Amino acid sequence: MAAIGIRNLSKSFDGFQALSKFSLDVQQGEFLTLLGPSGCGKTTLLKIISGFLEPSTGSISIGGEDITRVPPENRDTALCFQSYALFPHLNVLQNLEFGLKQKRVSRDQRDARVSEVAAKLGLETQLSKLPNQLSGGQQQRVSLGRALVMRPSVILFDEPLSNLDAKLRDQVRVEIRRIQQDYSLTAIYVTHDQSEALAMSDRIVVLNDGKIVQVDTPEQLYAQPKTRFVADFIGGANLITGRVCSQTKENLTSVETLMGQIQTSHRINKSSENVELCWRPERAQIGKGPYCGTIVHRAFQGQFTDLILEENDMIFRIQTNNDRFRVGEVITFSILPDDVVVLEADG
Numbered sequence: 052m053a054a055i056g057i058r059n060l061s062k063s064f065d066g067f068q069a070l071s072k073f074s075l076d077v078q079q080g081e082f083l084t085l086l087g088p089s090g091c092g093k094t095t096l097l098k099i100i101s102g103f104l105e106p107s108t109g110s111i112s113i114g115g116e117d118i119t120r121v122p123p124e125n126r127d128t129a130l131c132f133q134s135y136a137l138f139p140h141l142n143v144l145q146n147l148e149f150g151l152k153q154k155r156v157s158r159d160q161r162d163a164r165v166s167e168v169a170a171k172l173g174l175e176t177q178l179s180k181l182p183n184q185l186s187g188g189q190q191q192r193v194s195l196g197r198a199l200v201m202r203p204s205v206i207l208f209d210e211p212l213s214n215l216d217a218k219l220r221d222q223v224r225v226e227i228r229r230i231q232q233d234y235s236l237t238a239i240y241v242t243h244d245q246s247e248a249l250a251m252s253d254r255i256v257v258l259n260d261g262k263i264v265q266v267d268t269p270e271q272l273y274a275q276p277k278t279r280f281v282a283d284f285i286g287g288a289n290l291i292t293g294r295v296c297s298q299t300k301e302n303l304t305s306v307e308t309l310m311g312q313i314q315t316s317h318r319i320n321k322s323s324e325n326v327e328l329c330w331r332p333e334r335a336q337i338g339k340g341p342y343c344g345t346i347v348h349r350a351f352q353g354q355f356t357d358l359i360l361e362e363n364d365m366i367f368r369i370q371t372n373n374d375r376f377r378v379g380e381v382i383t384f385s386i387l388p389d390d391v392v393v394l395e396a397d398g
């Protein structure tokens with residue numbers, strides 16, 4: 052049985068459809084990330100699951116029980132926001148134990164859970180401070196701690212790391228994942244940050260305009276984006292349209308494009324004449340090859356170098372771990388048929 056079952060969920064605000072016919076099962080202990088542009092309905096979905104917003108139609112179950120009409124305080128969920136929403140007159144310790152007191156958890160249990168979470172989040176030395184005596188990053192960790200001490204069966208995160216600097220964000224995201232796995236919590240996590248989504252998730256749901264575009268593991272989503280929207284949203288993608296010209300041996304298909312013929316080993320719908328292809332910048336094999344381009348921009352990134360190439364009014368992006376290429380040079384490259392994905396039209 053799924054931990055969370057979402058069926059045909061829709062939400063409209065004065066005729067504006069923020070979510071439409073959203074259906075999804077989340078498994079017990081799964082870490083699921085919602086990824087999508089601003090305004091696509093991510094926060095709306097979390098608010099509906101936690102009970103702060105009523106859906107227009109559809110239902111939600113947790114642990115097999117329909118909770119669509121259950122008030123938020125009676126749901127076994129905790130929501131952790133981007134804005135910390137701490138009680139300003141309570142110190143860190145009191146903020147952390149507030150929810151446990153409300154649920155009448157025994158003092159021993161309370162103390163044990165609070166000290167465990169405070170230690171995990173590096174807050175032990177801050178317990179007697181008021182929120183306005185903390186840095187933004189510390190406040191964010193208290194907010195996170197307040198949700199974690201509850202050990203809810205479902206924990207919902209709405210961009211909980213967006214106010215942290217890059218280094219702290221990396222640390223806290225490892226902590227979140229570890230705590231979620233230690234307690235086998237079912238988590239739904241919202242982020243704008245695609246690398247955070249790829250690094251943390253068991254599965255990622257890509258949303259656009261209130262609808263699911265693709266649900267997959269991070270690896271699948273990156274290697275096999277279904278549409279241009281997904282390809283473009285996750286990782287850099289080179290996109291090119293072309294005309295199917297032949298099926299060759301070993302199930303390869305040749306597509307005539309402005310770059311020349313590109314071969315793909317991915318399935319092409321038999322009736323398709325025109326298709327859109329996608330390949331990832333780091334997959335270009337520099338050296339010999341049928342394609343070439345002039346470097347018009349170079350950005351050294353440490354572990355790799357980004358190169359923007361131009362050829363016949365087309366622009367490509369290539370990534371290489373070789374830092375000797377310079378603007379103005381012409382480079383040749385090839386792409387393996389396995390690395391050329393055929394996209395479906397955006398629905």
Ligand SMILES: Nc1ncnc2c1ncn2[C@@H]1O[C@H](COP(=O)(O)OP(=O)(O)OP(=O)(O)O)[C@@H](O)[C@H]1O
Pocket residue numbers: 064067069087088089090091092093094095096243
């Ligand atoms: N209470 C409301 N009344 C009217 N429209 C709303 C309300 N809440 C959200 N919306 C609209 O619904 C859409 C989805 O909003 P939501 O907050 O879910 O987006 P989001 O994906 O969380 O975006 P962001 O990444 O910017 O946080 C937006 O267009 C928003 O303007």
Ligand SMILES: [Mg+2]
Pocket residue numbers: 093094095209
């Ligand atoms: Mg939001």
